[in-house]
Amino acid sequence: MPIIPAPELARFAEQILLAAEVPPHKAAVVTACLISSNLRGVDSHGVQLLPFYTDQLLAGEMDAQADGRVVSEMGSCLVFDGQNAIGQWVAETCCGHAVRIAREQGMAMVVARESNHFGPAAWWAQKMRDAGQIGIVMCNASPIVPPWQGRQGRLGTNPICMSVPGPWLLDMATTTVAAGKVFKAFLNAQPEIPPGWAFNSAGVPTTNTVDAYKGMLMPLGGYKGSGLAMMVEILSSVLSGGVMPNEVGGIRFRGKKVRVSQMFMAIEVARFMPVEEFTDRVEQLVRLMKSTPAAPGYDEVMVAGDPEWRTEAERREKGIPIAEGNWEALKKAAGRVGVAVPAV
Structure with missing residues (x-):
């Protein structure tokens, strides 16, 4: 399983999109979105989607030039x-x-x-x-x-x-x-x-x-x-x-x-109230939840967002792991549009 630094994976993803004739400003938006998901550990919505997007673009099923x-x-x-x-x-x-x-x-x-x-x-x-x-x-x-x-x-x-x-x-x-x-x-x-x-x-x-x-x-x-x-x-x-x-x-x-x-x-x-006051109140609510004694089998109480923020901190430091099947799909997508695969 390759582990790739986020900036390197982002460059590879963006090159695939550009080669599929996605305008640069849109390729940058798509890349940032997908890499953010991989960083947070939500790999199902990260670069795993890129081969599917590439297939759509090459088949004319999605219009890279349209703006809505x-x-x-x-x-x-x-x-x-x-x-x-x-x-x-x-x-x-x-x-x-x-x-x-x-x-x-x-x-x-x-x-x-x-x-x-x-x-x-x-x-x-x-x-x-x-x-x-x-x-x-x-x-x-x-x-x-x-x-x-x-x-x-x-x-x-x-x-x-x-x-x-x-x-x-x-x-x-x-x-x-x-x-x-x-x-x-x-x-x-x-x-x-x-x-x-x-x-x-x-x-x-x-x-x-x-x-x-x-x-x-x-x-x-x-x-x-x-x-x-x-x-x-x-x-x-x-x-x-x-x-x-x-x-x-x-x-x-x-x-x-x-x-x-x-x-x-x-x-x-x-x-409704100053943003700083609202943020303080959210933090108070989160502290209340996390102060709950952990149930048997658990070490702590977490709230929504906690696992992803922890994974993001780790992956920014150590890189993003890409499962072998996903890496093979990315390489095939790159090959279809003539993009060189980075050495990992």
């Missing part, structure tokens, strides 16, 4: 048509609008349709946090999750992310795990996955990686996960005028555009 357009803006609400542009560029644009509108109005809600995969939702929610705002990001995804009591995929992993000024960052799928974790296990020929992650194609729970890859993911907490996924669907695809989930493409649904919808909400903290 504002469909309407009224008060604190904005609708954006991604026009099949690169998902990270759509998200970068929409986050900029959300931060701007929240400054003016106190709150902003931006919904985008006809977009593509935008990487980790946390990267975008943190854009709003960095502006002193509460950032909430959601999106729909490929229909590989059955609704509760169903046995065919109708919903996506439909993540929910919330970032705030202070030491707390929630980024979760509405399934037991993100789809990328099953894809990573499949790419690396891992024979089994933990129980509770997935169903086979007949809707029977499975730990077989191949069956899970060809099957479906389990909703988080049964009917509650299905309810949360529906909420995300309404706030992203329904509200934006985007396609229903059965029309969304993705890694498992090649030969057509992805067409996902996304939602970006920004709340201007300073309209």
